[in-house]
Amino acid sequence: MKIKRYLDKDMRHVLRRVREDQGPDAVILSNRRVEDGIEVIAALDYDEALVRHAIGVKPESDAEISSDALAEIAEDDAAIEPVAEVVSADLTRHPVEELSLKQMQGELSSMRGLLETQLSGLIWKDATRRFPLRAQILRNLARLGLAPDIANIIVDRLEPTGDIKNLWSAPLTTLAQTLPVVENDLLTTGGTVALIGPTGVGKTTTIAKIASRFAMNNWADDIALVSADSYRIGAKEHLRAFANIIGAKVYAASNFDELSETLVRLKDKKLVLIDTEGRSQRDRDLSSRLAAYGRNADRVRFYLTLSAATQEAALDETVREFSRVPLEGCIVTKIDEAAQLGCVMSALIRNDLPAAWFSDGQRIPEDLHGAARKKLWLVNQAVECMEASHPRVDERTMAEDYTKQSFANA
Ligand SMILES: Nc1nc2c(ncn2[C@@H]2O[C@H](COP(=O)(O)OP(=O)(O)O)[C@@H](O)[C@H]2O)c(=O)[nH]1
Ligand SMILES: [Mg+2]
Incomplete structure (x- = not known):
């Protein structure tokens, strides 16, 4: 033996x-x-x-x-x-x-x-x-990259088996309906907004996109960009390069006191966009203090920036890390780079974190879309990703990962 x-x-x-x-x-x-x-x-x-x-x-x-x-x-x-x-x-x-x-x-x-x-x-x-339709729909959702718990939620929300004529359209519509999104009026009314999230996910790029969209209908002088990124060499320069294009000013703040002073100075600006550095511990602390500070009219709204090209476990971890910050919603970037979009959709649904914006490229400002009207678009993108990458979901994975909850109450 x-x-x-x-x-x-x-x-x-x-x-x-x-x-x-x-x-x-x-x-x-x-x-x-x-x-x-x-x-x-x-x-x-x-x-x-x-x-x-x-x-x-x-x-x-x-x-x-x-x-x-x-x-x-x-x-x-x-x-x-x-x-x-x-x-x-x-x-x-x-x-x-x-x-x-x-x-x-x-x-x-x-x-x-x-x-x-x-x-x-x-x-x-x-x-x-016994339930061939339900099983096939579950396989389809697994191929989109949806996690077992979320795939099961979607299947459970469908009409009982037998009525399902189409193995794709009903679950995809349900998936789009389940996806949490939040309307935002940032481009029309402005406000003070901070983008937080890991390094490299596209915070600075998204700020440049929002700023240049806003500049189309407002004076450049109405916009202020604040770099709270004291850590990465050139971070401020990166932001300044974008700001120069639209003629807006960049302010630097390396700690909470400087940041709150800067915000007081900028209280007459219509739109203030705060760029953070992506070091989670520091940004969480800074954001928590900032959130407590701005409870009144000029409060800071926080959006977590998540890259769709990140693995689901890492997305969940990021959401958990920033859960102390009162988040208005999230921005999903790099939709064009993700191999599967089911991962990010699962993370949003599981954490009930509504998407405010979707970003699908580097072009400023074209590749930024308000999420509220783009749910079905995202789901279609997920299907396109799947068709392009031909993911295989073998029967063992279905049996071991997707079965447990699925058929108990079918
Ligand atoms: N393909 C793609 N690239 C993006 C997107 N958003 C940002 N990027 C790129 O990702 C890289 C990091 O972006 P950056 O804004 O510096 O990230 P930050 O560290 O979060 O500020 C840059 O090369 C951006 O051009 C997107 O939606 N799609
Ligand atoms: Mg940056």
Whole structure:
């Protein structure tokens, strides 16, 4: 018997690695939560006869437990317990050097884990047979890059299966309706706005776009740009270069006191755009203080800038980081660069963070669009991205990631 230890962030990832390394015959001997995630001890050449005996399945061949047998176990969840008990008991009768008593006890839960993983495949297969439309829509949404929780929300909001004639238009319309957006009157009435968010997502570029749009119907002197970016060399120059084009002035502020003084000086400007540096800790602190400072008429409105080309986990992390700042909404940039738009849509829906603007290129000011009227456009862009990149979503991913919540109440 070959025993090996695996460590990964969650059960699904560990099991995937076990399978890749040892193949489908591997047996999990123990699992436990450790500081870095889940630790699994897996063994090859495990005594399968014992398992068969315990669950009353006759050995058909020397292959592993059949899908049917697993289905039987699935129907009788309690059967899992006796299996584990018998295996455990047997191992104590035949002491195996490599296993401690603790590890043996771990089997109870590890066998359940293994069976559950395999069962998810069976459940998905069964679901695709019983609810083929729902399953296909879920596959389509997964191909857009929508996360499992959000894809399931969309499917749940659709009319009951059977009525769905089109596997795309109904879910896409629902997705567009679900996408949170916020109207903004910045271009007509002005205000004081700060863009916050990670470095390189397009804050300075978006400020240049908003400023040059506003300059089309207002005097350049009505606009002030404030650089609160004291960290990056040339950040202010970058902003100044844009400002020169439209004839607006740039003011620099390297800390909260300077910034609040500058804002007082600029209180007669129609539009004040504050550019921040993208160092999250500093910007969060600065923004929180600024938010507390500006509760009155000339309060600062904060927009989080997110790049659509960022992975979903990183987007969620950024939203969490800035959650202390009272956000008016967000600006989604680099829509033209994203391989899948489902990620950013999932992050917006999950965090209930409304989009105010969409940016799909570097051109100033053409590539900036008010989000409120562009929901369907974004969804169409998501479909175009998908068609261009042909993402593959295999059935194992569907089974392991998208199944759990999906068919329980179908
Ligand atoms: N393709 C694309 N590039 C963008 C977009 N918005 C900004 N950029 C580019 O991204 C880079 C970083 O932008 P910048 O405004 O300096 O980001 P900041 O660090 O957040 O201020 C620049 O090269 C921009 O031209 C967009 O919507 N699409
Ligand atoms: Mg910048």
